[in-house]
Amino acid sequence: MTVTMGEALNRALHDAMASDERVVVFGEDVGRLGGVFRVTDGLNAEFGEERCFDTPLAESGIVGTAVGMAMYGLRPVVEMQFDAFAYPAFEQITSHVAKMRNRTRGQLTLPLVIRIPYGGGIGGVEHHSDSSEAYYTHTPGLTVLTPGTVADAYSLMREAIELEDPVIFLEPKRRYWSKAEVNLPVRTEACRSAVIRRHGTDVTVIAYGSMIDTALDAAAVGADEGYDLEVVDLRSLAPFDTETVAASVRRTGRAVVVHEASTFGGYGAEVAARLSEECFHYLEAPILRVGGLDVPYPPPMLEEYHLPNVDRILDAVARLQWEDSSVVVGASRAGSAGGRAGR
């Protein structure tokens, strides 16, 4: 059947609630409305007010009460309406959600999921398009997952709810309407592992979330230009699957990390550093990052200049010191549209 990513997430929540009565879903507008992106559509009607409900409008309150509910044995799945609106909950997430297991030496665990629609590309006005993953991946104790495919949206959500550890579940909001042929329910690879979405021999393109489709598009265009790109979907940003990613980079000898978030101090910096440590002698070129500009997220009419795209990925690929290599390279991309020196 054809399903969108939003529908797959909705079905995952539904199936989790049906199979485990400890699962409760709450947040802002998730009840009668079904969420501003309709990810919780129908849950209130089917499972009732005790299982899916609206709260007063306070993100810290939503996450903080989820902590207390999880302490009592429930498995809360809460929604932050948009990435930037999760910031009021930051203290609860970093000081309590991430640390409770550690503080109590495993006596209190918090099996809860914090869903955060994140990223741009939907023409949202300010505060509706942040990529906040690095704040969470920098916090030990959090598991940070993000699906790049419709099947993964379902499977990763089911697994996130089943984990005993708290999960930050980043939903690439511009892909909510992406369609795929998937028979639900579906279970894909284990959530902590990266997956190779396209096999290639020249360059490993490391991406996640909304950038999976963009990276695959780049690989398709790159093939016409003579580059055979391998695309790795991280799926789990924390923990990071070093093994799968490093194995790919050792095979190809080149790597590009792609994300929407601003480049400086971003998640790609950690990936690049780690792979340099793991694969230094296999690398033919420095690992390059293709990320957002280091500016506050732009207004809708300017966001296309901020976001990574096929051209910027292929520009980075072209800059991977092919002149010193025996690999047959494609055409120069110096004149391509959207190409920017130094990125």
Next chain:
Amino acid sequence: MTTLATHPAGMLDLVPLEEPACLINPDGSPSMALGLTMPDGGELVGLYRRLVAARRFDRQATTLTRQGRLAVYPSAGGQEACQVGAVLALHPEDWMFPTYRDTVAVVTRGIPPVEVLSLLRGEWHCGYDPKEWRTAPQCTPLATQALHAVGLATAARRAHEATAVLVFLGDGATSEGDANIAMNFAAVFDAPVVFFIQNNQYAISVPLSRQTKSPTLAHRAIGYGLPGYRVDGNDVVAVRAMVARLMDQARDGGGPAVVEAVTYRMEAHTNADDATRYRPPEEAESWIERDPLIRLETYLTNHGLLDQPRRDEIAAAAERFARSVRDAMSVDVVPDPAGLFAHVYEQPTPLLKAEAAWLAEELATASTEEVPS
């Protein structure tokens, strides 16, 4: 249909009495408080016993800090009646959410002091099992635990369990967003939770007048549609009766409530603080006449409930308790560094395994380098 006209009357019902409820006056004479009754003599002596032990424990912890056995100790000196009275109002199935200043409360709950003091000794963040004692870890980020209390209380109510929740807050913490969010969530969800605010007049150095323009902290409850109460925080009998009544009410579906216990922090914020920089010594001295222990002792003596042999026996028991704390805390502990990695995730990640191996190797190298010549 609910009409707007019903609201003003309902709100008027929420206005707290400004005079704190009191059952024993500072001079030891009996007092009356609406809805609160004086317990029998046996119970009063029991409260006295716990209060004496609490003060002795608090002084012992301060001494342990001076001896370097504790990294820091935020004293509950002067507030013992609040902490003892509130905790003794709890049922075993109730939960409590204490802060860093509520060590006396946590010890009064019955948790072994050596486990409680793990935090302040610097051994581990929480040394006791919160589930076993139905006591959350002592919370340092102000008011954040109030939301956990509301969430747990909501879950308990939905499970139709006879559990109510007591959350400890200080006067300063009421200015935090989470305190306000928690009271609002509790009201909206009708959570069986009691907000117990120990108003000890200071947030480190900042006086209450800098925290709020409300007539009292209990008045803050009106805005959430919650009843607010004031109690004399230096009257252990009144505190216990007030908290017990509100916890019973919450347990029976009567909803949440806010209590402001009016008290005074007799010591500095912690051993690292110097209170003379922000308040005159006369101020603290003026609170000595409202001391929680002396007033109960006077009442009991005047009513023939406490003679010298009994008083000596209670003092000796407190002394034995303090000695047991001192002895337990005088044992050197060496936390295992490998424990750093044990409880970050359910299963250690490859990264943590690698770091654990690296640390083990570093320690092994260090120990071979330390071989005596």
